Amino acid sequence: MALLEHTPRGLYCAAGDFYIDPWRPVERAVITHAHADHARPGHTHYLAAAEGGSVLRTRLGLNASMETLRYGEVRELNGVKLSLHPAGHVLGSAQVRIEHHGEVWVVSGDYKLDFDPTCAPFEPVKCHTFVSESTFGLPIYRWRPHEELFGDVNAWWRSNAEAGRASVVFAYAFGKAQRILMGVDADIGPIVVHGAVEALNRGYRASGVALPETRTVSDLDAKADYGRALVVAPPSAQGTPWLKRFGDYSDAFASGWMAIRGAKKQRNVDQGFVISDHADWSSLHQAIDASGASRVLVTHGQVPVMVRYLRERGFDADALETEFEGEGGSDGDAAISLPDGSRA
Amino acid sequence: MKQFAALFSALDSSTRTNDKIAALVDYFRAAESEDAAWAVWFLTGNRPRQAVPAKKLHQWAADAANMPLWLFEESYDAVGDLAETIALILPPPEAENNLPLHQWISERLLPLRTLEEAEQREVLMGYWRELDRGERFVFNKLITGGFRVGVSALLVQRALSQVSGIDAKMIAHRMTGDWSPTVENYAVLLSPETGAFDVSKPYPFFLAHPIAGEPDSLGPVGDWQAEWKWDGIRGQLIKREGQIFLWSRGEELISEQFPEIIAAAAPLPDCVLDGEVLPAKDGKVLSFNALQKRLGRKNPGKKVLSDTPAIFVAYDLLEVAGEDWRARPLYQRREKLHELLYSIPHRDHADVVLQLSDIVRAPSWATLALARAQSRERGTEGLMLKRRDSAYGVGRAAGKSGGDWWKWKIDPYTLDCVLMYAQRGHGKRASLYTDYTFGVWNREPYGENAEDSSTGAASEAKMGQEPRQLVTFAKAYSGLSDEEIAEVDAFIRKNTLEKFGPVRTVKPEMVFELAFEGIQRSNRHKSGVAVRFPRMARIRRDKKIEEADSLTTVLRMLDNGAT
Ligand SMILES: [Zn+2]
Ligand SMILES: [Zn+2]
Numbered sequence: 020m021a022l023l024e025h026t027p028r029g030l031y032c033a034a035g036d037f038y039i040d041p042w043r044p045v046e047r048a049v050i051t052h053a054h055a056d057h058a059r060p061g062h063t064h065y066l067a068a069a070e071g072g073s074v075l076r077t078r079l080g081l082n083a084s085m086e087t088l089r090y091g092e093v094r095e096l097n098g099v100k101l102s103l104h105p106a107g108h109v110l111g112s113a114q115v116r117i118e119h120h121g122e123v124w125v126v127s128g129d130y131k132l133d134f135d136p137t138c139a140p141f142e143p144v145k146c147h148t149f150v151s152e153s154t155f156g157l158p159i160y161r162w163r164p165h166e167e168l169f170g171d172v173n174a175w176w177r178s179n180a181e182a183g184r185a186s187v188v189f190a191y192a193f194g195k196a197q198r199i200l201m202g203v204d205a206d207i208g209p210i211v212v213h214g215a216v217e218a219l220n221r222g223y224r225a226s227g228v229a230l231p232e233t234r235t236v237s238d239l240d241a242k243a244d245y246g247r248a249l250v251v252a253p254p255s256a257q258g259t260p261w262l263k264r265f266g267d268y269s270d271a272f273a274s275g276w277m278a279i280r281g282a283k284k285q286r287n288v289d290q291g292f293v294i295s296d297h298a299d300w301s302s303l304h305q306a307i308d309a310s311g312a313s314r315v316l317v318t319h320g321q322v323p324v325m326v327r328y329l330r331e332r333g334f335d336a337d338a339l340e341t342e343f344e345g346e347g348g349s350d351g352d353a354a355i356s357l358p359d360g361s362r363a
Numbered sequence: 364m365k366q367f368a369a370l371f372s373a374l375d376s377s378t379r380t381n382d383k384i385a386a387l388v389d390y391f392r393a394a395e396s397e398d399a400a401w402a403v404w405f406l407t408g409n410r411p412r413q414a415v416p417a418k419k420l421h422q423w424a425a426d427a428a429n430m431p432l433w434l435f436e437e438s439y440d441a442v443g444d445l446a447e448t449i450a451l452i453l454p455p456p457e458a459e460n461n462l463p464l465h466q467w468i469s470e471r472l473l474p475l476r477t478l479e480e481a482e483q484r485e486v487l488m489g490y491w492r493e494l495d496r497g498e499r500f501v502f503n504k505l506i507t508g509g510f511r512v513g514v515s516a517l518l519v520q521r522a523l524s525q526v527s528g529i530d531a532k533m534i535a536h537r538m539t540g541d542w543s544p545t546v547e548n549y550a551v552l553l554s555p556e557t558g559a560f561d562v563s564k565p566y567p568f569f570l571a572h573p574i575a576g577e578p579d580s581l582g583p584v585g586d587w588q589a590e591w592k593w594d595g596i597r598g599q600l601i602k603r604e605g606q607i608f609l610w611s612r613g614e615e616l617i618s619e620q621f622p623e624i625i626a627a628a629a630p631l632p633d634c635v636l637d638g639e640v641l642p643a644k645d646g647k648v649l650s651f652n653a654l655q656k657r658l659g660r661k662n663p664g665k666k667v668l669s670d671t672p673a674i675f676v677a678y679d680l681l682e683v684a685g686e687d688w689r690a691r692p693l694y695q696r697r698e699k700l701h702e703l704l705y706s707i708p709h710r711d712h713a714d715v716v717l718q719l720s721d722i723v724r725a726p727s728w729a730t731l732a733l734a735r736a737q738s739r740e741r742g743t744e745g746l747m748l749k750r751r752d753s754a755y756g757v758g759r760a761a762g763k764s765g766g767d768w769w770k771w772k773i774d775p776y777t778l779d780c781v782l783m784y785a786q787r788g789h790g791k792r793a794s795l796y797t798d799y800t801f802g803v804w805n806r807e808p809y810g811e812n813a814e815d816s817s818t819g820a821a822s823e824a825k826m827g828q829e830p831r832q833l834v835t836f837a838k839a840y841s842g843l844s845d846e847e848i849a850e851v852d853a854f855i856r857k858n859t860l861e862k863f864g865p866v867r868t869v870k871p872e873m874v875f876e877l878a879f880e881g882i883q884r885s886n887r888h889k890s891g892v893a894v895r896f897p898r899m900a901r902i903r904r905d906k907k908i909e910e911a912d913s914l915t916t917v918l919r920m921l922d923n924g925a926t
Contacts, residue, residue, distance in 0.1 A: 158430060159438045159451040278451065279442055280375070289377060324437050331431065 022117060022124045022148070025340050030126065030150075034119045035099030037066070039126050042342040049101065051128025052112035053078050053193065056344040066094070068103045070139065071111015074193065074222035090139065106130040107141030108296050109194030110223055116144050125310060126150040129343075131295065132302040134165040136201045137194070137228050143309035148316065150339060151307055154297040155275050156321030162275070162299045168292065169202040175271065175290055176249050180208045183246040185268035189288070192216045192253040194296050195273055197223050197230060199251055205231035208247030211239070213261070215253045236264060257288075275299070307334070319343040366390060367402055367464045368498040374514050383514055387522030396546045397465035403523070403552070404544035405505075407516040411468075413508035414475040415483060417445055420507065424449040427488050446503030450496050460493035472505055517758060527553035532689070535567045535757050540614050562603040565610040566635065566681050566689065569756045571747060571768035578748060578771055579728050588693060588751050589723040589731055590678055591743040592770055594651050594881075595641035596658065600624065600675055602631050603685070609640070609675075611658075619661040623668060624675045627716035630707040635682035636675070636700070637755075638720065643674045648742040650883050651895070677704060678720035678747075681755060689755035696755070697722075738773045744880070745772035775878040775896075776920060778803065778912045779903055781833055782873040785855045786866050788840070796855045796867065797848055798840050799899075801877060802833035803890065804913035833871055834914065836890045837879070842899035851902070874906040875899050882920055892917055 023030050029041025029048075037047040040057040048062035053075045058067075060079055067075050069087040076083070088094055090113070093102045103113035108129040115126040125146040132141050162168075172188075179186040190196045192215040200210065200220070212220065212233045220230055233251075236243075245265045254272065256262060275295025276282040283291035298306060303325070307315055316339035317325045329336035373386035387406075391399055425435035435452065442448040462471075471490060475483060487506075494502055504510040517531075520538065524531035529552075537552050540563070574581075581587060597612035607628045609618045618625050621640060642649040642657060653671040660667060680700040681689050688696055704719050723746060725731035735746050753767035780801035788797030808831060843851065851873070858870040878900040885893035891914070 157438050157441055158428065158434060159442055159448060161451070280447055281443055283376075287378075289379075291376075321437075324434065328431075328434060 022119055022122055023126070023150070030341065032099060032117060035096040035101065035117065037096055039115050040128065040343065049115055050075065051106065051115060051126065052109055054109070054129065056342070057128060068111045068113040070226055073225045074110055074219060077218060077222050104144050105139035105142045107132060107135060107138060110138045110197070110226060110228065112138060114144055116146065122147055124148045124150065127152060127306070129297055130306065131298045132305060133162055135198055137197045137223065141306065143306065145311045147312055148314040149307055149310040149312035150316045150318060151303060152297065152343070153303065153317050153320030153322055153325040155295065155299050156303055156325040158300045160275060160278055160299045161301060162293065162295060165202065168294055172199070172202065172292055173204045173207065176203065176207050179269045180247040185245040185248045185250055185265040187250040187252060187262065187265060187268045187270040188273055189252055189254045189257055189270065190273040193219045195294065196251050197228065198294070198296070199273060200230050200233065203249060208249060209234065211236060211245065211248050211250045213252035213256055216251050364460070364462060364464050364467045364494070364498050364502070366394060367398065368501045370402070371501050371512060372497050374512055380518065383518055384522050384525070387514070387519060388525050391522060391526045395463060396549050398463050400544040400546055400549035401465050401468055403519060403549065404542070405510060406512055406514055406519045407538065410508055410510050411472060411505060412476065414472060414506040415487065417507060419480070420445060420449065423484050423487060424452065427491055428452040428454060446500055446507055446509060449503050450500040453491055453499060456495050457492045475506065523553060529553060529555065532757060536564065539565050539567050540610065562606055563601065563608040563616070565599040565601060565614065567757045568597060568599070568612050568637070569768060570758055571770045572766055574748065574769040574771045577728070578769070581748065581769070584725060584728050584731060586751055588697065588749045589725065590720045590747045590749070591723065591738070591741060592745045592747045592772065593639040593641055593676060594744050595639040595654060598638055598640045598675065600628055600636040600638065600677070602628055603633050617658065620658055620663070621673050622662070623716055624673060627675070631703065633684050634680060634703060636677045637679035637681055638675050638677035641674050641676060642671045644672055652883065674716050674718055676718045676720050679755060692752040692754070693749055694751045735771060735773060745770065775880055776882065777876050777878045777900055778917065779874050779906055779910065780836055780877050781871045781908045781911045782869055782875060783833060783835060783871060784866055785869055795848055795852045798838065800835050800838050801875060803836045803911060803917060805832045805834050807913050807915045808909070834890045837877060837894045837897040839877055839897045839899050847902060871908050874903040874908055874911050876901050876903050882917060884921065890914060890917070892921065
């Protein structure tokens with residue numbers, strides 16, 4: 020019998036009697052990371068990486084029964100050895116390694132290989148079976164290096180600041196927003212964040228990530244001048260009256276989907292920054308190769324393409340059905356309910 | 364190429380007019396004339412012919428990216444744009460290339476078409492290796508002939524005006540006609556002295572907007588000049604330094620097609636007239652078809668000239684004795700136009716060929732509407748309304764009061780027709796039956812209650828009459844919503860009588876209201892008539908096929924001047 024199987028409640032390990040990122044309420048849930056499609060409320064016991072504990076609590080509430088593990092620490096569940104390893108996706112994101120009778124599986128959750136100062140870098144883990152996401156599993160997706168990406172963001176912010184108009188970036192409140200805050204040159208001007216972003220910033224700061232100083236509009240005077248400001252807001256803020264205060268601002272959207280001209284046009288923003296927290300095409304294959312696995316199970320994203328291509332490359336590859344959504348689904352703010360109920 | 368690709372990206376990403384103009388100004392300030400000439404040419408909507416067939420590009424790009432063709436197709440499917448897909452999947456460039464735009468075009472792009480396939484593949488792959496992602500995108504757009512950019516010619520002219528200090532209208536004027544991207548032409552575009560350019564050069568045409576609703580909202584009727592709207596070819600008749608030229612609205616020189624108009628302009632002083640080229644004989648305007656025949660024939664012979672003579676109905680005056688009159692109010696231009704046309708020696712020939720557009724005078728909008736109702740009998744499409752104090756603008760510019768020229772067209776003709784045949788559509792609609800052939804009855808029914816379906820074809824047969832027949836009348840593809848198309852498609856599939864090739868014969872059951880712009884006699888059609896611009900106005904679910912129109916009605920329309 021397979022070490023993990025697809026069930027109506029989620030990916031289930033029968034030998035260890037636990038689920039990984041289940042989508043219906045279960046007794047024991049191992050959580051790869053706190054994005055809404057992976058960490059759902061309502062489970063009895065949670066197990067997650069220590070680094071993400073604080074953010075996970077923001078999402079699940081303080082009274083959820085939660086146990087955390089340091090990266091690499093091994094925990095035995097009914098004879099199954101379980102450990103968590105950095106996935107490089109967002110703060111506290113983990114790959115789940117499970118071992119039973121010498122057979123090793125790794126569930127990667129969401130991951131990326133690119134540099135990101137807000138979380139621990141992806142760590143290749145050897146296994147027999149590797150479960151990989153495939154959000155950007157097409158060769159049209161190829162990310163540029165961190166320095167180039169943020170060179171563009173800074174240049175845009177700077178030229179707006181010189182023209183005296185605010186720069187509004189729409190980015191998912193958890194992960195992407197903080198990566199942007201860490202990547203920009205905070206000397207250009209003040210940074211203003213939406214309440215949904217600030218709520219998660221607290222969790223990041225509590226976990227030791229040195230985000231630059233940020234303010235929310237409630238910290239500021241009603242007549243504040245935002246001419247030099249960088250404003251980081253969740254995509255759900257686009258088109259809302261909340262933005263009126265920034266006057267004639269320039270706006271941008273930060274997402275892997277911005278690689279496609281049509282997708283950018285659809286978003287109707289001045290700029291599209293191709294910044295993703297998922298692996299691009301070459302990173303997906305690099306990670307799969309580094310796992311040493313001969314069997315690869317592909318989840319959410321470009322499943323048929325990845326499976327076909329991996330088979331052509333000699334892998335024993337198959338699709339694994341899940342209810343995860345990838346970037347732009349619940350990979351962000353929309354489903355995050357803030358503890359204090361405020362959205363702005 | 365680098366600078367041009369950067370300009371493209373700036374224009375493509377911005378939604379603000381001012382940003383676009385600033386990007387254009389920066390580009391033109393920095394660019395060499397050779398490059399700027401090409402940039403102007405591309406940005407004003409010109410495109411080189413496709414250099415490489417799209418199908419080959421798929422394979423070569425897949426090869427260059429070292430991926431199987433199916434993976435390229437999956438990628439293309441996700442992106443939806445060939446040039447962009449290729450730019451995205453190719454590996455990073457191996458070299459940098461600073462070749463200027465004009466050399467990329469003249470030494471690389473244009474010769475590409477002439478190469479053998481194997482050589483084409485090799486050089487193209489080499490070019491790709493030297494371009495970065497943004498440059499590749501623009502380059503691919505150029506070789507696929509699909510280059511389009513989100514700026515209007517007007518914006519380019521405004522930017523050039525900022526760079527040179529020359530009035531934007533002047534630049535637009537210099538750009539009209541066959542503008543080819545040479546250094547000389549670019550220099551002329553921005554040159555301070557006005558005499559340097561071609562005397563044949565037409566002005567950009569000022570275009571009217573269709574009026575929405577009733578014209579009362581335009582203010583007092585006395586502020587407006589109304590003229591008949593003719594269905595001919597908009598033309599500009601130029602006489603400068605003794606030479607005469609006739610341009611069409613498509614900015615094509617058509618002097619050779621209409622020698623009688625050129626001859627008629629000979630007695631005019633130097634001036635530029637805007638008007639309509641119409642086929643007319645013995646004071647009657649002929650069908651648009653006759654004009655199209657003329658358009659396709661240079662230096663027509665005597666027979667053509669006497670069978671389908673053309674006239675020029677002048678309605679505006681843009682230049683007099685070298686002076687640009689476009690900024691003057693319309694009433695002044697009209698007065699001068701009148702004076703010019705009536706000052707020429709009164710020869711019969713000139714008298715007939717060069718005509719002054721009639722002003723339709725009416726004391727109120729209501730009376731004007733009555734005049735408009737006679738459009739069909741007069742063979743016109745309705746009325747043109749021009750603000751009396753308006754300047755002659757450029758293109759579809761709205762004018763300072765938000766609209767100076769309006770076309771107040773008459774409603775199209777409509778007929779109720781029966782769906783008879785259907786064919787699959789093209790492209791996106793290839794899976795649906797979207798192209799329809801419609802028929803009307805060959806005659807009116809006999810009997811009193813003819814329109815009552817209970818006394819339709821069957822009862823006529825009983826009465827010993829030859830039953831009525833449906834004859835094909837027109838084809839139409841457009842006018843339906845997606846839901847309606849789906850409905851009709853489902854109906855067709857359920858009611859197919861026979862199939863031959865891609866065509867299905869459909870059980871005559873559905874009635875459609877077809878709208879069209881005109882009818883004329885035609886030997887090529889079974890019905891004996893051909894219609895212009897047929898389209899589906901709506902599905903007449905309330906009508907039975909017996910209630911559809913007949914040829915009798917159609918012929919009546921013909922007699923009423925529906926040409
Ligand atoms: Zn995620
Ligand atoms: Zn995910």
